[in-house]
Amino acid sequence: MRVLYDLLIEPFSAPFMQRALLEVLLLAVPGGVLGSWIVLRRLAFYTHAAGTAAFPGLVVAGPWGLPPQLTALACGLGLAGGLSGLTRTRRVDLDAAIGLGLVLALAIGVILASDLYESGSGVDRLLFGTLIGLGTTDVWLTAGLALVALGANVALRRPWLAGGFDPASARSLGVRARMGDWLLLALIALAVVAALEAVGALLVAVIFVLPAATARLVFVRLTALQLASVGLAAAEGVAGLWLARRLDIGPGPALAMIGGALFAVTAGMRALPRQVAAAPSAPGARA
Amino acid sequence: MTAAPVVAVRRLSGGYVAGDGALVDVNFEVWPGQVIAVLAPNGGGKTTLFRALLGELPFSSGEIELPHRPAYVPQTERSRLDFPVSALDVALMGAYGRTPWYRRLSSADREVGRAALDRVGLADRSRSPFGTLSGGQRQRVLIARALVQEAPVILLDEPLSGVDRVSATHIEEIFADLSAEGRALLIATHDIAQARRSDRVLCLARGQVAFGPPDVTLSTDVLRRTYGAELIVLDESTAVAVDHHAH
Amino acid sequence: MLDVLLEPFADGIGQRALMEVVLVGVVCGPLGVWILLFRQTYAAESISHAMLPGLVIAALAGFPLLLGAAGGVLAAAGAIALAGRDERVGPDVAVAVAITTLFGLGAALALSPEAPPRIGELLFGDLLGVSEGDLVATGLLAAAVVAVLAGSHRALALAAFDPVGARSLGTRPGPIAFLLLVLLGLTTLAAVQSLGNLLVLALIVAPAAAALNLTSRLGPALALAAALTVAAGVSGLYLSWYLDLAGGASVALCAVALFGLSLLRRPARATGRPLRVFGRAPIDVFTGTR
Numbered sequence: 001m002r003v004l005y006d007l008l009i010e011p012f013s014a015p016f017m018q019r020a021l022l023e024v025l026l027l028a029v030p031g032g033v034l035g036s037w038i039v040l041r042r043l044a045f046y047t048h049a050a051g052t053a054a055f056p057g058l059v060v061a062g063p064w065g066l067p068p069q070l071t072a073l074a075c076g077l078g079l080a081g082g083l084s085g086l087t088r089t090r091r092v093d094l095d096a097a098i099g100l101g102l103v104l105a106l107a108i109g110v111i112l113a114s115d116l117y118e119s120g121s122g123v124d125r126l127l128f129g130t131l132i133g134l135g136t137t138d139v140w141l142t143a144g145l146a147l148v149a150l151g152a153n154v155a156l157r158r159p160w161l162a163g164g165f166d167p168a169s170a171r172s173l174g175v176r177a178r179m180g181d182w183l184l185l186a187l188i189a190l191a192v193v194a195a196l197e198a199v200g201a202l203l204v205a206v207i208f209v210l211p212a213a214t215a216r217l218v219f220v221r222l223t224a225l226q227l228a229s230v231g232l233a234a235a236e237g238v239a240g241l242w243l244a245r246r247l248d249i250g251p252g253p254a255l256a257m258i259g260g261a262l263f264a265v266t267a268g269m270r271a272l273p274r275q276v277a278a279a280p281s282a283p284g285a286r287a
Numbered sequence: 288m289t290a291a292p293v294v295a296v297r298r299l300s301g302g303y304v305a306g307d308g309a310l311v312d313v314n315f316e317v318w319p320g321q322v323i324a325v326l327a328p329n330g331g332g333k334t335t336l337f338r339a340l341l342g343e344l345p346f347s348s349g350e351i352e353l354p355h356r357p358a359y360v361p362q363t364e365r366s367r368l369d370f371p372v373s374a375l376d377v378a379l380m381g382a383y384g385r386t387p388w389y390r391r392l393s394s395a396d397r398e399v400g401r402a403a404l405d406r407v408g409l410a411d412r413s414r415s416p417f418g419t420l421s422g423g424q425r426q427r428v429l430i431a432r433a434l435v436q437e438a439p440v441i442l443l444d445e446p447l448s449g450v451d452r453v454s455a456t457h458i459e460e461i462f463a464d465l466s467a468e469g470r471a472l473l474i475a476t477h478d479i480a481q482a483r484r485s486d487r488v489l490c491l492a493r494g495q496v497a498f499g500p501p502d503v504t505l506s507t508d509v510l511r512r513t514y515g516a517e518l519i520v521l522d523e524s525t526a527v528a529v530d531h532h533a534h
Numbered sequence: 535m536l537d538v539l540l541e542p543f544a545d546g547i548g549q550r551a552l553m554e555v556v557l558v559g560v561v562c563g564p565l566g567v568w569i570l571l572f573r574q575t576y577a578a579e580s581i582s583h584a585m586l587p588g589l590v591i592a593a594l595a596g597f598p599l600l601l602g603a604a605g606g607v608l609a610a611a612g613a614i615a616l617a618g619r620d621e622r623v624g625p626d627v628a629v630a631v632a633i634t635t636l637f638g639l640g641a642a643l644a645l646s647p648e649a650p651p652r653i654g655e656l657l658f659g660d661l662l663g664v665s666e667g668d669l670v671a672t673g674l675l676a677a678a679v680v681a682v683l684a685g686s687h688r689a690l691a692l693a694a695f696d697p698v699g700a701r702s703l704g705t706r707p708g709p710i711a712f713l714l715l716v717l718l719g720l721t722t723l724a725a726v727q728s729l730g731n732l733l734v735l736a737l738i739v740a741p742a743a744a745a746l747n748l749t750s751r752l753g754p755a756l757a758l759a760a761a762l763t764v765a766a767g768v769s770g771l772y773l774s775w776y777l778d779l780a781g782g783a784s785v786a787l788c789a790v791a792l793f794g795l796s797l798l799r800r801p802a803r804a805t806g807r808p809l810r811v812f813g814r815a816p817i818d819v820f821t822g823t824r
Contacts, residue, residue, distance in 0.1 A: 107786035174384025256638020
């Protein structure tokens, strides 16, 4: 019994761990709700880019005395705005535009980081997240985000569904798809900012893509998908925290390994009956 | 029969859609119950025209009188096949425009959706995921969606291309019914034979080539000016336009 | 005037950096054009991330870094392909899942106490730390990738512009896309010493995007992309030297600036199918229809 306690409960006994636990449980809500939309509407690259683009914001926050959430949000919204401008010219599509924005943000971040940070250690934390750095502000912000995500999910369900399914007809259906798309991207940028302290700039997908992608393998209808994604994100979050504490690594990498493993197991279970029954299908990645 | 056209386009010019041409001085009118075939080669301005009619495109001059927002039936390739929507869900999207966001779709609207699916012959597939339907069935679901919208004007983008024979016949019957009820249909098509069966034909090739009843408008000369090198003339009364769409 | 131009390259370090940038440029340019045409920008960005576990394992086990990176990249390409096999997994989700997991694994290894402390260098690269051995490796990799690209030109073009027609002509888009991923991995390998993990994307995407803005024909786009990439690399070297900025980041900034300049050119009237048409592309948020 004592052994079990030491193994499972003790890692969570410190106050900072309890804050971290609350944080990941709260993050699971937008992670599952928004994550389902991200997976359905093929926004995984944008989500990753929004996280990475926050890197320069995080770099300057400490040295310039600004709250990191603010600088990160400014970068995220800057990315969304830049993307809109670029794609509006119709000379580069969203895929390439995201790549360009990401590169620009990273390059600026690297240059600033080499000026502002002598050692690489601060940069590591920015890239991979931290357990001890989470304050009560972070938790309050995440709680607010969770509420906003839930509200938007109800209010914008139709524009997101109709706009994602068939953008060409949205206007004729009287659905404000453009506005809805905007708000979705902005909301994702906001959500990513909330997750940055916990998982770092490069691994936001562990919250916003991995759980929903795994849930999607099993659940198709939207509400079921969202509920499963939230549940899975919460479970992965707790397990990830535990692993991070035990191995003394950031939460980001821990969540990545657990999330990836769960995905692999689920996908494998789906593939098994087919492998047994049918001949192998054409190999290769989907273009 | 009302005294005004449901669509009136005068001296419409402008609009630039990547991959399609701009419009130059387009003029035509559509009256209730009319079926208009829109013939245009690729890049000829058909997409531009539809976008302009849907209010999505700013144009440099001219005017569009369109008292009611038209319903739009795009080609089914434009829709996502892996979205978690059933045929009924898609049909019910037609009611989104008249339902405020905080209210569930009314049971009356649900009935309208089911009736629309029944009308296109898919009552038994209402719960099927959209992606599991055949091309022709998907096209019919999109038409059902337009029916749920209850719009007096419907724009259809090549509704019969790539559709199996059974669905195609079904769809053409639906067009005849809709026309009889007084709805106006603008059908973009490459099928000249189908165009000959319409009330009016609008030929576009980056500019208006002709507009009028098919028997006087669809001369070989007009077809040549519309399709240019893409036209294959078989004999006095039969010409075929090369179909670019490899589905 | 000549002094200003020649000064950064006066010594061996500068000359090797220049050579490295030219070699990398020649291969990243054309590859970048294909990456954009196949809409694989996410894979391009992420595959360099997935190198991290390979690099760290190699560093920990004492293998040559290049071998570790190669292993990481192949593992990444394979993982993306594997993840994408399930029809419920879209192409971008496949990349997200595969790369996030691998990168997380790499980071976990890198952050453990036994790992070498200079993870920053692995991630961000060291343009001025290129040795002659590195140059040879880069040159070989670059030559191999360019050769394969040239040889598969027709298959790539078919798969990109007419995937349905391609099948009937005997080209299968699936394996072609996988080949592209492998070439991407090899190219990233070639560039990683100089630009580092995170900034390789700059040379792959930005000059190619600029080239596609400046011409609408495929052949010229490929050649122009190579030229622009080399130009970005060289100007990045100047920037880094005279402003004392990190090498990889300077090159990245120059590449993006080149793209910005390319936007100044007015778009030509659409005459037929624009270059960027690709079968069943995912519907994107802003432009909706094609």
